Amino acid sequence: MTQLSVNVNKIATLRNSRGGSIPSVIRISEIILDAGAYGITIHPREDERHITKQDVFEIQNFLKSYNEKMIKNGSPKKEFNIEGEPSERFLNLVLAAKPDQATLVPVKPGEITSDHGFDLKNKTVFQTLKPMVERLNKEGIRVSLFMETDFEQYPLVKELGAERIELYTGPFADAYDKSPEDGAQSFKSYKLAAIEAHKLGLGVNAGHDLDTNNLKLFAKLPHLAEVSIGHRLVSQSLVDGMEKTIGDYLRVLSIGNEV
DSSP, rough: OOEEEEOOHHHHHHHHHTTOEEEEEHHHHHHHHHHTTOOOOOOOOTOOOOHHHHHHHHHHHHHHHHHHHHHHHTTTOOEEEEEEESSSSHHHHHHOOOEEEEEEEEEEEESSSOOOOOOSOOOOOOOOHHHHHHHHHHHHOOOEEEEESSSSGGGHHHHHHHSSSEEHHHHHHHHHHHHHHHHHHHHHHHHHHHHHHTTTEEEEESSSSSTTTHHHHHTTTEEEEEEEEEEEEEEEEEOOOOHHHHHHHHHHHHHHHOO
16 A cells, blocks of 8 residues: 655645744644554755744654554554755754654755756765765665656665655656646656666655646556655645545545555
């Protein structure tokens, strides 16, 4: 079963637009997990325009408490995934927060959202990532690298020591928005990439602009372990409510796994 991790950045964005503590990122995270999601994802950017450093540790403490109850009831624990750029700032934050997974993402100055994967053929990028991945591995934190469908780079992911890739699904979502037929054409490259990643022993995550429409196709991706979804899921929840939205996403993922 493909797991659903919900990115709560947009909740923090709404809160920060007014100041104060409403809506509560912690309360919404609790609703998300109670509704059946597998985990919580955050991307704490340096400018703190959504998730702040304080949020990181409040979510850490919330998940610790939440998981103590889950384990006591015999239920599987929920995961904490932190995304961010390969920098000393981010590394120190992750080492302090100790999430289950750290997803390293290339970041451009001034970008609105992540819009590309790593180019590991760039020696500077590779050498920047190498000690960071090694340190995270040493601390027992699973590492995922944000990648595109250029599977010829995946042996370099393996060489770095990362356990998973997260496929950047922006191009697929854009194609699907034009038409399901365009989406199906784009999906072919993702399917091949996932198969090649699996051959190397890499786990496959995915994320960016996935929703209950395009997931009807994308959930069929071979070896898909986890999807991380924020913007479109939160946007849908404004209409349908968070509990119903989580249920809708889980149902679509379930149907995809039956194929």
